[in-house]
Amino acid sequence: MNKPKIIIVDNDLTFRQGLTFLIDVLNKAQVIGKTSTGKELIQLLSNLKPDLIIIDVDIPQINGVELMGSALKLNPHMKIIAITNFENDDYINKLMKVGVSKFLLKSTAIRELEIDIHSLMMSEKNIHYDIRAINVVTKLFSDDFKMKFGNFWLKNNKNFELHKNRGVISI
Template sequence: MQKHKILIADDHAMVRDGVKNLVQQNKDLIVIGEARSGNETLELFDKLQPDLLIMDISMPDMNGMEVSRTILAKNPGASIVILSMYDDEDYISRCLEYGVKGYVVKNESGSELEYAIRSVLQGKNYFSRQAQDVIFKKYSQNVARKKTQEEEISLTKREIEIVRLIADGLTSQQMADRLFISPRTVETHRANLMKKMSVKNAIELVKKAQQLDLLQ
């Protein structure tokens, strides 16, 4: 039976021992190394080439997020599971951004870590229940914020046309010709748009319109 090679990185010996015991209850998994710091993790990863790295975020030298970013920049397909006491949205989001495939909060059950190990070794992503709750909460906040912005900014059909033409780079005269209105009317619409969307120039106007998906 071919065994999957596991590297464990945590600065606390008790945590490393606990993870090691959990891992080695599975006959197809083997712990090939243990690291106590960020730099040591990088060295052992390069030397041992594990199938999976289980790592804490808070470590000496270099934290787990920076280690993950460094490893994944060189090895985009690397399998990393973060095992951390932090369920902070910023930590989880950054790990996702870097390409980390798994995230488990330490106060959860050992079965969560086992699910994460199995899932990631199969090429899937696995974020434990607590981590998923944080991600969902952030997503819900973003949706609510966007909806609020859209409700606060009510544009007429003509104003939306003007925004899109500004984004296309047309001058006021060109917009007037396109819409069969006067340049002065175009300028009036432009001024109203700036006021409604709380922006100072065309660049900010277009960026705000993009954020509100008005340029589709």
């Protein structure tokens, strides 16, 4: 089976780099594009055919709900995981109505993201959001940008440094 192709959309460069690194480490998907704006996403979608977009709902200069609806019109078979730092039931409901497959908090465990990527790619139907089902086990990115993940430790001092058997990734 081919690895799912992913585009990451987030205006936080550190988050994009960290998420790209983690997807590479998981080796279950391939990041084919990264961007910080909705306009660039639409341009990427005209050239690339991702299976999945992981997108921050709060990107500048565009309404996240409208952007995700437009993206799905360009590629209706694509899945979308919407991520954010806040929980708002009304906004989440709007995202689900336009066809977003899953909603996650940025504080959601990496393990849950890995499971969601796999589940979404194996399913023809969308996974519906249940706010009570979110289980925050470890933080993806906390204030000090630390997270637990397997046997790796990532440090970002302008360059990534990978240390095995440390049990924590620090970005």
